[in-house]
Amino acid sequence: MSSSECEQGREQQQLMLIDCFRNRLVATIQVEPVLDFITFVEEADKEEIRAMKLQKGNQAAVNLLLTKITRQPPAAGWFGEFITALREGGCSHAAEYVRLDTDYGISPSLEAQNDLEVKLIDILAPSLIDKLLPFDISVYCFTSGILTQDDVENIMSETKQNGNRAGARKLLSRLIMKPPGWFSTFLGILHKTEHGDLANLLAGNDNSLSETEEPAEESKNVADEQLSTEEQNNMDNAKPDKIAVEKNEQPPEDLYSCPIIEEENNENSKNSDENSILSGISVLDLSRNAESVHDLAETSICSSNDSQLENGSSGVSGDENANSGKVLCNLIGRVCIESI
Structure with missing residues (x-):
């Protein structure tokens, strides 16, 4: 070849x-x-x-x-x-x-770790951009060898023209292009430039998230305890009522009953009872009156018969006695009808 x-x-x-x-x-x-x-x-x-x-x-x-x-x-x-x-x-x-x-060459494990670090910067970029001071950090990064002079000049120019947020955004965009190992150096620079809170955030040592989760968990536990206490109190309050109902063996009052209607019904029942009693008494009295009239009629008839016998013996005619007996019976019957 x-x-x-x-x-x-x-x-x-x-x-x-x-x-x-x-x-x-x-x-x-x-x-x-x-x-x-x-x-x-x-x-x-x-x-x-x-x-x-x-x-x-x-x-x-x-x-x-x-x-x-x-x-x-x-x-x-x-x-x-x-x-x-x-x-x-x-x-x-x-x-x-x-x-x-x-x-x-770059080892796969080192490359994978660098990818995770770049992804972490992307996720936490909003917090970093708000708090980073690009002037100081870019100078420290240049002296540490992770940024070039061209990088520092571009970062400072962007900061002067558009402010700290734009400069911090430019700083992060240049850092994530650097070879593996820049991340640990950047954490040390954050501590030196009084950005320890950001360094802890990137290193996973930030306790703010755990502090916000613990009060939420505590409040949840307190709420569960209060709920269980209320349920126990309700059960305890319900037990005496249940015992009283079992002891008296009386059905609970009807919630839909009206006291006024009950009183009217009681009065009506009392009036009907009184009327029935009075009607019974009047019927009894009438029956007694009828019996007395009937006895009186029988007595009168007997007396008329006796008088008829006596008149017969004394020469008084039978027709007259008979007529007088009929008149007396009619009178007695009329009295009985009127009394009833």
Whole structure:
């Protein structure tokens, strides 16, 4: 195999590395400082890439840069220049992905830990942006080696123009592009710059969440205890009533009964009882009167018969006695009817 064929095979491997780690490179390359160290890209293409950054952001510009490199491979030696541009432009993390030397690659475990740290910054970004002082922190980060001079200048310029929140946002966006190990250094810088609360928050030592959860749990337990106490009191209050009902064996009062209606019903029943008693007494008296009249009639008839016998013996006619007896019977019958 000739040297030219070996060079072509090596170039194909380099292009495959860029395509394989494209997403990682897009996330870890800062396009403007890298373009300053690249000479194999034409100036017109550089201006197009910078315009893309202004219009759609850094990642879109990096994606365009990688597309131009992979579609039309530049002259020989471009790959080494690209690696140098990444390192000098403050993107050494991206350079580790496309190195052919296996001894300098990033281990999967270290890469996974770095991904978790970047995700943590994204989640806690609102709290960090509100409290970070970008001037002081960016200077400490530069002296610690995790930020470049270009990073510090961009952070300070953004802070002067748009305030601390914009500067803190720029600071975080540059930090998460750095090689693994930046997170622990950043925590130490937060302690030095009197941002210990943020350092504890990022390290998981913040007790504010547990303090808010404990009172809620305590209030829940107190509410449960109060509820159980009320239920016990209700059961205790209900027991004497139950015992009293069992002891008296009287049905509970009807809730729908009306005392006034009950009194009227009682009076009506009393009046009906009195009327029935009076009617019974009057019937009894009438029956007694009828019996007395009947006895009187019988006595009168007997007397008339006796008088008839006497008159017969004394010469009085029988027709007269009979007529007088009839008159007396009619009178007695009329009296009985009127009395009834």
